[in-house]
Amino acid sequence: MKDHFYSLVDHATKSLQGGELFFATLVGETSDFVRFNHGKVRQATSVTQAHVELTLVHEGKRQSITISLSSRPDLDAARVDESLADLRKELQSQTADPYLVLPTEIRSSELEKKGRMPSRDEAVSDVVAAAEGLDLVGLLASGRICRGFASSTGQRNWHALDNFNFDWSTVHSADKAVKSFWAGSDWDRQELARRIDIARRRLGYLDKPSKKLTPGSYRTYLAPSAVDSLVRMLNWGGFSERSQRTKQSALQRLVDGEVQLSEAFTLAEHTAEGMVPLFDELGFARPGSVAMIQRGKHAGSLVSSRSAKEYGVTANGANEEEDMQSMVMDAGALPTNEVLRALDTGIYISNLWYLSVSDRNSCRITGLTRFETFWVEKGEIIAPVDVMRFDDSIYRIFGESLESLTSEREFSVNPGTYSHRSIDTSLLPGALLRDFRLTL
Amino acid sequence: MSERPESVAARFRKLPLRVDDATIRIAEEETSRVSVRDGVAEPSRVRLDRGAMIYVQIEGGIGYAATSDFSDEGLRAAADAASEWAKLSRGKSVFTSPPPKLPRPEGRYESKRGTTETLGRKEQVDLLLRECESAKIDSRIVERSASILSVRAEELLASHSGGEAFAEQYFLAPSLAVTAYDKGRSEGRSFGGRYGGFCQQGGFEILERAGFSGSGKQTAEEAIELLSAPNCPSGEMSLLLMPDQMMLQIHESIGHPLEIDRILGDERNYAGQSFVSLDMFGKYAYGSSLLNVTYDPTDPIEFASFAFDDEGTKAERVHLIKDGLLLRGLGGTTSASRLGDPSMAIATTRACAWNRPPIDRMSNLNVEPGTSSLEEMIASVELGVMMKTNLSWSIDDSRNKFQFGCEWGRMIRDGKLAEVVRSPNYRGISATFWRSLAMVGSPSTREVLGVPHCGKGEPNQVLRVGHASPACLFDKVVVFGGEA
Incomplete structure (x- = not known):
């Protein structure tokens, strides 16, 4: 995703006209979402998405457009070209933005944190197995998350991390439940089982008849x-x-x-x-x-x-x-x-x-x-x-x-x-x- | 030029899928937000989002995969991912019997626009600047902001084995808000609420229909008036809710509790469950006999009107509550199948975008008008308060104990409108609140409004919802104000 993003910004930079400045921010992810109810799978979904906000600045005026990338180089480059043309046209009818400020220093950075994400099989089987006998409901989201910035001045920033986030409730009855979460970068079946087991044991506190408080x-x-x-x-x-x-x-x-x-x-x-x-x-x-x-x-x-x-x-x-x-x-x-x-x-x-x-x-x-x-x-x-x-x-x-x-x-x-x-x-x-x- | 969705769907159909059922939902949305603040145009926002969700069913397992890569390889990869999920979830899913085969919709829906002429961004900025300028009526006005959100959305839902439905929709939501400040206290007033309550389907004629022109001055005057208004008194009294608060009351304490996926427990970890249980349908007195609630996807100007939902179920108007009696919930084809009663399906299973699977939503949910004029309702009140425009909202996990606050209130004493009050709040319990419905406004009090950002689901989804309602009068409600 990073190389594709940077190459699109390089492509856009080459087409800039006199005095124009261009920058882009990327928000992207490759995610697996498994939604559970009653300890079983409700919906399992994979999503690959990348949205890029393209901003053109000229004579103190700015205009932005966000587009979804297809990950196909030629197609996305064509979309960037179309977008730049639209932005240029829009800028003509604008007045200068009095609150526009842009970086004067180029500070590039790069951070990549790799982890071990659950495979699709693990995302389903590990949770269903650990939740055996429990009324577990929640969402496991996992995969790579990316943020990027790149500008025609040459600044390049990249921030990517592998992360999973399992947010779930173990329901005792009606609206009585134990809420748990576990986020990290290294999936561990045994740690998952340990955490679900903690929730299982905490259910015991909910066995007693509930107390009604007065205001x-x-x-x-x-x-x-x-x-x-x-x-x-x-x-x-x-x-x-x-x-x-x-x-x-x-x-x-x-x-x-x-x-x-x-x-x-x-x-x-x-x-x-x-x-x-x-x-x-x-x-x-x-x-x-x-x-x-x-x-x-x-x-x-x-x-x-x-x-x-x-x-x-x-x-x-x-x-x-x-x-x-x-x-x-x-x-x-x-x-x-x-x-x-x-x-x-x-x-x-x-x-x-x-x-x-x-x-x-x-x-x-x-x-x-x-x-x-x-x-x-x-x-x-x-x-x-x-x-x-x-x-x-x-x-x-x-x-x-x-x-x-x-x-x-x-x-x-x-x-x-x-x-x-x-x-x-x-x-x-x-x-x-x-x-x-x-x-x- | 992007490839037409019909062409993408045709290539999807050529994929040699070994599945029991498969669909592709191709969605493209162009969103524009033009906004100004204190006489300065903010950077406008344009978003072009395009992608597809593939749904697959294999031997009782279901899977989804979303992609914005419409090449043959991209569609193939998404179909493979969805198929892998379907196989992995076989025997491990919430479905105790095979999931339903989804309908094969055939049809086309297009928003009815009073005008196809669009205002350019500059014209929109100029309009917003004019309204904001007219709100500059007093040095105590500390912020004026306004925006226009406009959306063009295209969606094609196509079954792998044939049948496709296409929708082209246009949405518009103008907003305007003013903040006044004096002596350590701040008061806000807005046009239709801070979150775009005057949202409708159609073209730029919506600005006129909503009465946007002139809203700046009126909103500012009311904000200034609130600065010197007394605090809303506390006590049990009559409550007259105007449509721009009724919509939140309907949304939170009728709409969400009736969603079948909540009743089935899907939302218990996030958006919550429901005090409504399946055995209550057909038997439960949800409100007084004056309460009539419809699910109505047929009103051409309402925000969430359409011909088919995102499972392909045909949309039709139905009563959910009739003469106070709860008849049915808000669940689509899949939820009805989980209930074991396909006849319960209504077309309201929707996704917010191409990258999320559809779930049960409320779409257009309306309280039907009654026969009382606003004057008759006011005249019937000995002591009460009229409240306008939602400001705060909170309701419990089961959609029962609620507390709502409004921007503006006005006392009613001995059948007459009296002083304006600030910080009006009220609280109650859904299960009993609607039974205190005493009078329902006539069509002359009805407004078509909506909630542009209804949140629900895991993964999370923000969706457009419509609510039309008359003004309504409730008896014996606990009302209170802010701190002195």
Whole structure:
């Protein structure tokens, strides 16, 4: 895919006319998707796809088009030619883009991480065998993921990795289940079986009759997956420079210094610890880490090159949406194996679900408990809890209510596959809260 | 010039496949998004996506493979991959009896466009700039943005053994949003919601039908009004939902719970399951006797109208809920086969693009109009709130406990419209909420809207869905506002 991509950019560069600049970004993958239900195969699909965004710049004007590649050199070169002609025509009717910024330095890079992906046979047989007797439902996605950038200035960036991501639930009954995930670069049948077996054993906690809670405030532990859901919700514009400048960030009061979170709360976009490329869509290099919240106070935002030009600040490698792709939160001091003792009596929440900002001005977020939510008394799991709705402010949850964070953190790869497989990651601790507001 | 899909399908048919059933679905989509923000044109987005999904069934196993390589070698490789999956899944799939043979559709569908004239990108930019400029009414307006999403989509579904259906569709979704800010508080107002609720099928006449012209000023005025509006009060009261909130209410608490693949458990790891069980069809009172819900793929302007779904099942209008009684769910030929009742199939199994296999979706799902005028509904309310335009949405794993918020609310007191309120929210439980439906608006209150980005499925799929609804009045709903 890399050679094909670079040769198309070389081809386009040769046809440029006076003063034109050209660059292209590639998002591609060769993926096997096996969808399971009841421990059996529901749908198995192979997908080979590569989409290239071609951008032509001339006299401060820019126009882009994204095309799907066929992988046939002659056909794709012809599509690039057609696209360039269309872009050139469109540019004629445009005015200059006041926020266009392009790299002035050429920084090429290349990263290839090879792994051992499951064969199609393994993707089906290993999971079906390990799930014997279980009601397992979920998706195994595997294969190569590629990102590329190349420009007529000669810059070349390539980022390719082999990755599998198995995201599944082992269902006990009705809406009671154990949620699990396993992502990596080396498929190992025995490790898969071990992880599914852990889920099998955890089903035992769901055997007891469930407890119905009444709305109110409860002492609560949020496992790292639940913390991930809350922080990811803030990522809907919360950390964006543009959103903050236009007063649309859900974290606006934190940004404006009106409130602050607990000193234990420190969050950064840490590209160096993630899986996304070290270059952005325009070819700029991304810094290894950008602080968002430092010891409870606003510390920075995600600034795309466009926002940088508009607001006169320095870009920091953010994508156009200005959202976090490699979230890293500092750990605390609470050992994970002491969580139940520290919780004492309250709710242990493994997963949250369907979050939405219910009041942006107060950063209030609503959502629901999902799998593996338990009622705990005196450090002992007593019973699973029926689904409850929460509606509470992040300023409270991670502010006055935050008692401690776990000393161990969980690394996860976003299992999202909208349009293409995500390589966003998070490294987050669990959080013990003095209280958490349940409303329904 | 790209090869016509009919020609690609003809070459697919020449492949010597040793299968029980096979189809190719060739999809090409050209998407354009033109947008402006605060008087500046943003980089416009054009996307040309073309590829094919091959489906194969061999001795009870099924497999899929997607490719954008339409050469003979590319089609062959995809067919081989699909065949390998089919063989590997034999005896290991969710099908307890052989999967159904898919229909062999024959036909053609084309969006009805009021005008085939398209606005060029410059004309679109100029139009959007004008609307945004008209929203510049107050120094407290801190952002104005507008966009037009237009799509031309072609799809050919062809069976290896003969039969093909072709669709050429045009979609348009204008959007406009304004943010106002003062004294530490921000309020937003949008035209049809932040996610393009005024989406329809057709040509650029949709802009006029949606009333886009003039939307900038009105939206800005309402955003400014919200800055000084009191918080929505809390309590149990009557709730009058306008169509641009009704569509989300229908979508989340009728559409998704009725998807048969959820009821069969396919979505339990991702999009969730359903409080609806198979034994409820034909017996369960989903709502009050005023509730009539149709699956209607025949309205030419609605967002998800078509002639055949992506399994080749012919699309027809059917009642899912009649006079409050739940009759059937949203499942296509494959799901009906899994239920053991082929008569349950309705044409709503769809894929979002060439690179995803089809699954059960809601397509066009509508609440049928009643007989009450808006004035009659308002006059009947002692204490209540009218809510417009969805802002936040959340519902549980089983599509039961929900909480929705709107951009704009207005109190109703003693049968009359009263003050505007900000941050109106409400919550309830699907299983009981629809039984509190007290009045259904007449056709004069009906609007044809939609959800351009409905997410579901593993691998994930974002799909176009249509919803038409009148305004509706509900009794005794828990309503509340934002924090003071």
